[in-house]
Amino acid sequence: MFSLLVLMFVMMFRATGATVEVVLPDDYKGVPLDGRVLVFFSKNLTGSPINECGDDQTTSQVFGVDVLEFTAAKIATISNTTLGYPRKSLKDIPPGKYLLQAQLLRYVEYNRSVGKILLPVSCVNPGGGDGEYPAPVGTLFSKPMVVEWEGYALKNTLAAPKLVLSNVVPKTTSPGCAGMGREDTEYMRTFRMKSPSLSEFWGRDIVLESCVLLPYGWNLPEHKDAKYPLIVAHGHYSAQWFAGGGFIEFPPPKNASGYDKIAQEGAYELYQEWIKPEGVFKNSRALVIQVNHENPFFDDSYAVNSENLGPYGDAITYELIPAIEKEYRGISQGWARGLFGGSTGGWESIGVQVKYPAQYNGAHAACPDPITFSSYTTIDIYKDHNAYVYDSDWKETERPGQRDHYSGQTIGFGHPYGQTTATVREMNYHELVLGTKSRSCGQWDIWEAVFGPRSSTGFPERIWDKFTGIINKTTAEYWKKHFDLAEIMKSDAERLAPILKNKIHIYVGGSDTYFLTNAVMDMQDFLESSAGTAYNATVLIGTHGGRGFEHCFNGYGNFQGDDTVLPNSITRLHYVSKFVPELCEHFAKTAPPNADLSWRY
Numbered sequence: 001m002f003s004l005l006v007l008m009f010v011m012m013f014r015a016t017g018a019t020v021e022v023v024l025p026d027d028y029k030g031v032p033l034d035g036r037v038l039v040f041f042s043k044n045l046t047g048s049p050i051n052e053c054g055d056d057q058t059t060s061q062v063f064g065v066d067v068l069e070f071t072a073a074k075i076a077t078i079s080n081t082t083l084g085y086p087r088k089s090l091k092d093i094p095p096g097k098y099l100l101q102a103q104l105l106r107y108v109e110y111n112r113s114v115g116k117i118l119l120p121v122s123c124v125n126p127g128g129g130d131g132e133y134p135a136p137v138g139t140l141f142s143k144p145m146v147v148e149w150e151g152y153a154l155k156n157t158l159a160a161p162k163l164v165l166s167n168v169v170p171k172t173t174s175p176g177c178a179g180m181g182r183e184d185t186e187y188m189r190t191f192r193m194k195s196p197s198l199s200e201f202w203g204r205d206i207v208l209e210s211c212v213l214l215p216y217g218w219n220l221p222e223h224k225d226a227k228y229p230l231i232v233a234h235g236h237y238s239a240q241w242f243a244g245g246g247f248i249e250f251p252p253p254k255n256a257s258g259y260d261k262i263a264q265e266g267a268y269e270l271y272q273e274w275i276k277p278e279g280v281f282k283n284s285r286a287l288v289i290q291v292n293h294e295n296p297f298f299d300d301s302y303a304v305n306s307e308n309l310g311p312y313g314d315a316i317t318y319e320l321i322p323a324i325e326k327e328y329r330g331i332s333q334g335w336a337r338g339l340f341g342g343s344t345g346g347w348e349s350i351g352v353q354v355k356y357p358a359q360y361n362g363a364h365a366a367c368p369d370p371i372t373f374s375s376y377t378t379i380d381i382y383k384d385h386n387a388y389v390y391d392s393d394w395k396e397t398e399r400p401g402q403r404d405h406y407s408g409q410t411i412g413f414g415h416p417y418g419q420t421t422a423t424v425r426e427m428n429y430h431e432l433v434l435g436t437k438s439r440s441c442g443q444w445d446i447w448e449a450v451f452g453p454r455s456s457t458g459f460p461e462r463i464w465d466k467f468t469g470i471i472n473k474t475t476a477e478y479w480k481k482h483f484d485l486a487e488i489m490k491s492d493a494e495r496l497a498p499i500l501k502n503k504i505h506i507y508v509g510g511s512d513t514y515f516l517t518n519a520v521m522d523m524q525d526f527l528e529s530s531a532g533t534a535y536n537a538t539v540l541i542g543t544h545g546g547r548g549f550e551h552c553f554n555g556y557g558n559f560q561g562d563d564t565v566l567p568n569s570i571t572r573l574h575y576v577s578k579f580v581p582e583l584c585e586h587f588a589k590t591a592p593p594n595a596d597l598s599w600r601y
Contacts, residue, residue, distance in 0.1 A: 019077050019078060019079050019080075020160055020161045021161065021163070022039060022075070022076040022162075022164075022165065023072070023074075023162060023165070024070065024072045024074075024165050028072040032069035033070045033104065034069065034108070034118060035105050035107045036107070036434070036435050036436075037065050037070075037078075037102065037104050038063070038434065039062065039063045039064075039163065040052070040053060040061065040101045040102070041060060041062075041098045041099075041149075042061070042100075042101075045146055047099065047144075048101065049100065049101040050101050050141060053430075055402055055422040056405070056421045057421060059430075061085070062433055063078045063082045063084040063085075063090065064083070064435070065078060076104075077160075078090060083433055085429045085430045086429075093149060096148075097147070097148050097149070098147055098149050099145070099146055100144065100145045101141065101142055101144045102165060104139065104165050105120060105135070105435070106139065108121050110203060110204070111203035111204070112201060112202055112458075114454065115458045117458045117459065119439060120297075120439055120441060122137070122294065125137060126172045126174040126239040129236065129238035130236050130242060131299065131343075131344070133237075133299065136169065137170065138169060139168070139169040140165040140167065140168050141168075142165050142166060145161065147161050176190065176239065176240065177189070177212075177240060179248055186219070187213060187218075187247070187271075188212070188214070189212040189214060190210075191212050191324050192208070193207065193208055194208075195207070195208050195319050195320070197314055197319065198311060201311060208291065210289045210320060211238075211240070211292075212288075212289050213241060213287065215228055215274075215281070215285035215287065215599070216285060218328070223601065226329065226601070227598055227599065228285060228328070228329060228331060229331055229336035229337065229338065230286065230287045230288075230289065230324065230330045230336065231286050231288050231289070231583055232289055232291065232321070232338070232340075233288055233290045233341060233575065233576070234341030234352070235300075235342065235343070235345035236300055236344055238290065241290050243290055243340075243576050244342060244572050244573060244574070244576065245266045245267055245270055245572065245574060245575065246267030246573075247267055247270050247576075249268075249271050250268065251268050252264035252268065266570075266574065267573070270573075270574075280560075280581060282601075283584065283588075283600045284580055284584035285584075285601060286580055289321075291303070291316060293316065295312075296439075297309060297439070297445065297449040297460075298445075298449070300348075300446075301450070302344070302351065303316050304352065304355055304483075306449065307453050307454040308438075308459075309449060316352075317352070331599075333595075334359045335361045335590055335592060336587050336591070336595075338362040338363070339362065339363040339364070340365070341364075341365065341575075342554055342575070343367050343369060343516075343551065343552050344369055345365075346365035346366045346368030346507075346552075347369035349368070350363050351371075351485060354485050354488055354489065357503075362503050363504055363505065364578075364582070364583070365504070365505065366553060366575075367507065367508050367516050367554070368506065368519075368520070369516065370516065371484075371485045371506075371519050371520065371523050372522045372523055373451075373479055373487075375515075375518035376519070377401060377514060377519075378399045378424065378515050378518065379399060381463060381464075381471055384471060385470065386468070386470055387464045387469040387470075388424055388425040388428075388468075398424070399423060401422050401425075401426065401427045401514070402421045402427065402513060402514055403420055403421060403511070403515070404416045404421065404550055405421065405513060406552075407549070407550040407551065408551065409569055410568070410569050411569060413544060414568070416511035416548055418511065427443075427444060428469075431445050432466045432467075437457070437460075438459055438462075448461075452475055453475065453478050461475050461478075463475050463479065486519075486522060486523045489526070489532070490531060490532070493531060493532070493534065493535075497534035498534075500535055501536050502536050504535060505538045505539075505540075506520055506524075506537070506539045507539075507542065507554050508520040508539075508540075508541055508542065509542045509548050509549030509550050509551060509553035510541050510542060510549060511547065511549065512549075512550060512552075512553070513551035514551055517548070520539060523539065527539060540555060550568065551568070552568060552572060553568055553571075554568075554572060554578065555578060556571070557571070557578070558573075558574040559581075560577075560579075588600065
């Protein structure tokens with residue numbers, strides 16, 4: 001009879017009681033914590049489950065739950081009802097041996113001018129860059145624990161696994177704009193300024209940081225009175241100057257290998273070319289800046305004004321850039337400013353050029369994030385009903401969100417076969433588990449935060465229901481009016497076309513990993529129509545040997561006029577040598593009468 005009761009209890013526990021517990025150490029004496037507790041499962045028993053979570057097939061499993069005023073006296077519980085990714089529930093985890101690890105991503109209250117809100121402390125870490133970062137400083141995490149999971153608890157016991165957040169991500173030493181812990185060198189400068197407009201919006205001091213690459217001759221006596229154009233290299237947060245490729249005064253160390261060696265060779269090659277009196281940059285001397293504008297939603301603000309992030313566009317264009325130009329002898333006029341970037345930086349380059357048409361004089365945008373929402377990757381937010389499946393009376397075909405793989409660090413060409421590696425639903429569920437209310441620091445969430453209105457809760461208004469995928473048409477209309485770049489160029493062509501003529505240049509691979517090709521083709525259709533030809537913009541869709549380039553294609557070759565077909569992993573290191581001379585040539589051709597051309601040496 002006793003054994004029967006035990007069996008009944010165990011069966012009930014299996015059915016309803018699958019849990020994992022996460023706690024702070026008993027001796028934790030800090031302030032109560034707000035944030036998001038994540039628990040990761042991995043079949044790789046020697047790895048770090050936290051670092052394996054992603055959108056492709058190598059991902060670990062993750063579950064997430066919000067905590068408020070979390071202390072050593074409380075338990076964060078992952079249960080059968082806790083949403084997970086890719087498996088939705090703990091009950092979907094089959095019996096087996098797994099490596100478990102927990103993490104607490106901390107939130108803090110921001111007293112914004114539009115209302116208080118609880119958001120991540122940070123989405124970045126100075127130890128990372130180019131969209132890839134270790135966990136933010138102050139993040140708590142547990143040691144990995146190997147468990148034998150019975151589908152409801154630890155094997156041979158009714159106890160739930162208990163993970164202790166006994167470790168914390170320490171403060172990271174920044175590499176500095178010049179690398180190797182250096183902020184300033186002969187050619188590199190670090191510039192910081194408190195933004196009045198952003199500080200007012202966020203209710204705390206917001207400091208914008210820029211790494212400024214000075215041109216050859218800037219500090220020579222014969223050019224002491226020269227003034228220079230300024231070119232913004234838009235892209236992800238990076239504590240070290242990174243404009244697609246890096247800039248370093250030393251060749252790679254002898255022990256360098258793989259793609260790291262290739263990247264270091266590219267950075268040294270740029271340095272060697274940059275400091276030549278002749279060569280690629282002759283008559284193209286300019287200040288080339290990279291701006292760090294990380295925020296609680298993402299590693300980057302998209303460099304425009306938005307309801308949720310505040311006036312980043314005005315802060316960069318009207319506060320930061322004039323201050324840099326004043327400090328480093330910039331010309332400080334719109335005809336002598338340009339933009340380039342890839343992916344996020346590609347959208348920013350076009351977006352900033354369109355939003356501030358007279359303040360900049362040219363944008364080269366590679367593989368830009370969706371520049372029109374008629375093809376928001378694989379979704380038409382205006383016509384489609386559901387973001388996760390194609391509209392059909394009878395079928396429910398999942399929309400692909402990622403195909404093949406990012407080829408930016410592949411040695412040689414990628415191999416685009418069009419294989420789906422993640423669906424739109426999977427990618428959005430992943431973000432929803434990492435953070436509710438657009439707090440995942442992820443790609444789809446930052447698009448909502450930038451492009452969307454602020455909801456009555458103070459958080460970004462969803463473009464679609466994150467669970468069902470049903471599109472909010474009211475929100476879609478807001479996106480269309482304020483951030484659909486093709487629609488803005490169409491609807492305001494009479495005003496914009498004369499200002500933007502010859503300024504917009506777009507590049508994308510024919511098989512972009514994230515389906516960014518689609519929006520570029522929609523923009524191309526408009527630009528080649530009778531309504532769009534006045535812009536005289538250029539679009540290049542990249543192929544090699546009949547195959548489309550993957551993410552992130554920025555054109556053929558490494559230099560202006562070079563049409564050599566090279567892999568993305570090589571051309572991505574040469575944004576500066578490709579686009580700075582081309583922009584400078586355009587500046588010179590379009591300069592007003594009696595303009596300062598002292599930079600042409």
